[in-house]
Amino acid sequence: MNRPRTVIRFVNAAHVLDHMFMLIFPAAVLGMTATFGLDYAGLIGLSLGGFIAFGACSLPAGWLGDHWSRRHMLLVFFLGLGAAALFTGFSDSVPMLTLGLTLIGVFAAIYHPVGTAMLVAHATRRGHEIGLNGMWGNLGVAFAALLTGFLTAHFGWRAAFILPGAISLALGLWFAACVRDEPSPLAGAAPRRGEEAGRVSVRRVFAVLALVTATGGVVFNATTVTYPKLFQERLHDLLASPETLGLVVSLAYAFGAVAQLIIGRLLDRFSLKGPFVLLTLAQGPLLYALMGAEGGSVVVLGALFMFAVFGQVTVNDSMVAHYVAPAWQARVFALRYFVSFGASAAAIPLIAYLEPRQGLAGLYGVLAVLGVVTFLAALAFPRTPAPMPAATGNQAG
Numbered sequence: 240m241n242r243p244r245t246v247i248r249f250v251n252a253a254h255v256l257d258h259m260f261m262l263i264f265p266a267a268v269l270g271m272t273a274t275f276g277l278d279y280a281g282l283i284g285l286s287l288g289g290f291i292a293f294g295a296c297s298l299p300a301g302w303l304g305d306h307w308s309r310r311h312m313l314l315v316f317f318l319g320l321g322a323a324a325l326f327t328g329f330s331d332s333v334p335m336l337t338l339g340l341t342l343i344g345v346f347a348a349i350y351h352p353v354g355t356a357m358l359v360a361h362a363t364r365r366g367h368e369i370g371l372n373g374m375w376g377n378l379g380v381a382f383a384a385l386l387t388g389f390l391t392a393h394f395g396w397r398a399a400f401i402l403p404g405a406i407s408l409a410l411g412l413w414f415a416a417c418v419r420d421e422p423s424p425l426a427g428a429a430p431r432r433g434e435e436a437g438r439v440s441v442r443r444v445f446a447v448l449a450l451v452t453a454t455g456g457v458v459f460n461a462t463t464v465t466y467p468k469l470f471q472e473r474l475h476d477l478l479a480s481p482e483t484l485g486l487v488v489s490l491a492y493a494f495g496a497v498a499q500l501i502i503g504r505l506l507d508r509f510s511l512k513g514p515f516v517l518l519t520l521a522q523g524p525l526l527y528a529l530m531g532a533e534g535g536s537v538v539v540l541g542a543l544f545m546f547a548v549f550g551q552v553t554v555n556d557s558m559v560a561h562y563v564a565p566a567w568q569a570r571v572f573a574l575r576y577f578v579s580f581g582a583s584a585a586a587i588p589l590i591a592y593l594e595p596r597q598g599l600a601g602l603y604g605v606l607a608v609l610g611v612v613t614f615l616a617a618l619a620f621p622r623t624p625a626p627m628p629a630a631t632g633n634q635a636g
Contacts, residue, residue: 241418243361247368249414250354250361251375253316256407257350258379259386260320260343261293263403264327265464266387266485267396269471274396275333279468284591285337287584289344290460294580296345301352301573310420312353317411319346324404328397339400348580352573355556370503373553374496377545380463381492388485443621448558450616451519452575453582454609455555458522459548460583461590461606466491466541469529469599473537487538494542495549502550506557512622515554519617521547523610530600530607551613555579 268282275282304312323346327339355372362368390398466488474487498518505514525544532540559571593602 241361241421243363245417246357246361247372249313249410249418250358251372252410253313253350253354254372254376255379255382256317256320256403256410257347257354258376259383260324260403260407261289261347262380262383262463263324263387263399264289264340264343266384266467266488267391267399269467269484270391270396275336277333280591280595283464284587285333286340286464287587288337288341289347290580290584290587292341292344293348294456294577294582294584296348297352297573297576297580300349301356304349304353304356308420309353309357310418312349313357313418314411314415316346316349316353317407317414319349321404321407321409321411324400324407328400328404348576351576351580355572364507367503367507369556370499370501370506370553373499373503373549373556377492377496377499377549380495381489383489384467384485384492385489386485388483388488391485443619444558444562447616447620448555448575449578451551451613452555452579454613454616455548455551456579456582457586457589458526458606458609458613459552459579461586461602462526462544462548463492464586465590465594465599465602468594470537470541472599473533474535491538491541491545495545498546498550499553502553506554510622511554511557511561512617512620514550515620516614516617518547518550518554519610519614522551523607523614526603526607526610530603 264286265283268279271282272278277285300312320343323339323342327336327343330336330339358368358372386403387399390396390402467484470488470491471484502514502518522544525540525547529537529540529544555575556572559575589605590602593605597604
């Protein structure tokens with residue numbers, strides 16, 4: 240048997256890479272226009288296939304994880320993601336670049352259904368472990384801007400793909416040496432699930448989850464993709480270099496890591512609905528404020544929005560862990576991420592259409608409306624009892 244802590248460390252490392260690789264291109268694209276002869280809107284549209292694959296491939300990845308091997312699938316994730324990044328880094332034509340970005344999405348899709356299921360099987364405290372794992376994923380978002388900005392400024396945009404690709408390959412080999420294959424462990428029955436199912440409408444729970452997953456996916460992807468350009472435009476001469484821009488954007492993303500730690504701990508103590516409503520309530524007004532913000536206020540508002548949106552991700556994962564029996568969790572996680580990342584792919588054509596015509600202000604106005612819809616859905620979420628203290632064993636997520 241593998242040591243649970245060892246497995247969880249690799250799962251957390253994979254979460255870092257997963258989000259980092261999906262956001263290398265949006266941060267590097269500002270330095271790629273001369274190479275490919277396209278403007279920002281033309282280039283950013285090339286990532287659509289990758290974001291579609293990120294959602295669509297989560298379903299077969301989850302199925303293979305359950306029916307073949309979660310360990311083998313996570314190994315394919317590390318090695319495939321690294322190889323796809325190297326391929327993208329050596330691209331010298333638009334078709335080659337498009338294929339590379341799509342392959343990154345295909346292999347990145349493996350993580351969430353497989354990695355989250357592995358976390359559920361080996362962890363001990365649901366809210367804490369989901370929050371901690373989410374923090375690592377959020378740091379991957381931050382590292383994407385920071386590392387890409389540094390590498391692009393000093394070594395060119397190709398290095399921003401090639402170096403992380405080599406790191407992913409090395410981690411894959413390390414993972415292969417440290418983690419052995421084992422039957423997918425099934426946790427015990429989720430605590431109080433049967434009791435709570437009688438008190439609340441599980442259909443209403445999943446209807447709310449589906450809606451906020453879809454709207455939240457668009458908002459999440461559109462903001463994380465456009466933050467580098469938003470900050471570059473609104474902070475003017477303060478962010479003249481890609482390196483400085485990457486640092487400031489990464490600090491805003493990293494603020495979301497604080498949210499996931501805090502929300503993860505709160506969910507071990509309180510009902511899901513309270514944090515859910517408060518986090519979604521903040522999103523619409525913050526997006527509206529970002530429409531016209533200038534100077535340092537962009538950083539403050541951007542960081543606060545990352546707190547709200549990443550905190551909501553922790554709540555959404557906790558809904559699945561809370562209401563779904565362990566034997567079904569991998570497949571429901573796969574379905575959740577299929578909806579989330581499938582919807583998030585719509586952010587790319589939305590950006591490509593609105594940014595040249597109405598600028599980022601018009602885009603963020605549309606996102607603010609989606610934020611309000613998310614809040615209204617959260618109001619319909621049923622109130623659940625606070626968790627029982629000190630639930631232990633393999634029930635955590």
